[in-house]
Amino acid sequence: MADQEHESRLTVLLAFGANLGIAVAKVAAALITGSASLAAEAAHSIADTFNEVLLFVGLRRSGRPADRRHPLGYGLERYIWTLLVAVAIFGMGALFAFYQGAETLLGRRGGEVDPLVGYLVLGVSAVLEGISWRQAFRQVRADARAEGLPLAAFIRRTDEPASISVLLEDTAALTGLAVAFAGLSLRHLTGSAVWDGIGSLLIGVLLTAVALVLGRINLHLLVGRQADPRLVADVRRRLAAAPEVEWVADILTLTVGTDRVLVCARLDFRDGLTSAGVEHATVRMARELRAAHEEIDEVFLEAVPRDDPELRARVIGRYGDRFRDPPGGPPGGPPGGGDRPGPGRP
Structure with missing residues (x-):
């Protein structure tokens, strides 16, 4: 976890340095050439530079330890700052690109001068963005391999959005550079500003998608998202295998930060256990779950009767016909059959 945190900060800082230099160069090139595509790309890089600051703030603030007012820590704050990144990409990048494209297509922008500066800036920008993209891709690919997931599945499931944000930003930036180069080149070759305006609009669409x-x-x-389904399945298996447990009635998991998971389970303990036996069993099982999965932060285990009607109604209401009764079924018969997945299972 500490290594991943360090790697995320390195990725964000590298992206910040690259985007800052690129933004300055693109602004100068846009002013010199009058290119709408370059102006859109300049806004894109300014937004990305601002975004890296937001990501770094999120990394710092979300790492604060739990306290009395925030007993589960500040892990969720990282997602708020990364959500602001998405808003900034659209508000500062996409909308400006749409505006530049519309202005150019309507003929409200001046003529273009020699685009050589634009070509040079785009080339240098591509090199710097490539360096940042390589770092972000290397981290995301390594994290995906560590989780045993394909890259696309990891992006959908990850609870560490900082590196994903940088990767998507840099991928959009490299694609946007290619679009800006095409728009600038076609405007230079044909003398028509329409191509430049179209390029700016396409950059706006790209940023909106990101x-x-x-x-x-x-x-x-x-x-509030469930933990990795593989973790949920393993937690259920371990709890069901405990000698003191008759049946796992319900499992709730919640991602409360990067590599931080809250586990709550309701267990029907075997008849004959003393209260002391139940207490010792719950402490041991919680310790075993945390030892098996480093990301499990807190474990809450509750003793419940399997045939409690209110509990059954809540579980069935949450999982529907995915609910499975214990062997033999509770009094009154099974609601959904004994061969279906149980609560909390993926």
Whole structure:
């Protein structure tokens, strides 16, 4: 976890340095050439530079330890700052690109001078963005391999959005540079500003797509997302295998930060256990779960009767016909059959 945190900060800082230099160069080139595509890319890089500051603030603030007012820590704050990144990409980058493109297509921008400066800036920008992209891709790929997931599945499931944000930003930046180069070249070759305006609009569409993807990732994390289904399945298996447990009635997991998971389970303990036996069993099982999964931060285990009607109604209401009764079924018969997945299972 500490290594991943260090790697995330390195990725963000490298992206900040690259984007700051690129933004300055693009602004100068846009003013010299009058290119709408370059102006859109300049706004894009300014937004990315601002975004790295937001990501770094999120990394710092979310790492604060738990306290009385925030007993589960500040891990969720990281997702708020990354959500602001998505808003900034759209508000500062995409909308400006749409504006520049519309202005150019409507003929409200002046003529272009020699685009040589634009070509040079785009080339240098591509090199710097490539360095930042390589660092972000290397981290995301390493994290995906550590989780045993394909890259696309890891991006959908990750609870560490900082490196994903940088990777998506840099991917959009490299694509945007190619679009800006095409728009600038076609304007230079044909003498028509339409191509430049179209390039700016395409950059706006690209940035909007990135903002939506980042917003969706962080929205799910902020609303409250279940832990990795593989972790949930293993927790269920370990609890069900405990000699004191008759049946795992319910499992709730919640991602409360990067590599931080809250586990709550309701267990039907075997008849004949004393209260002291239940207490010792819950402490041991919680310790075993934390030892098996480093990301499990807190474990709450509750003793419940399997045939409690209110509990059954809540579990069935949450999981529907995915609910599975214990062998033999509770009094009154099984609601959904004994061969279906149980609560909390993926």
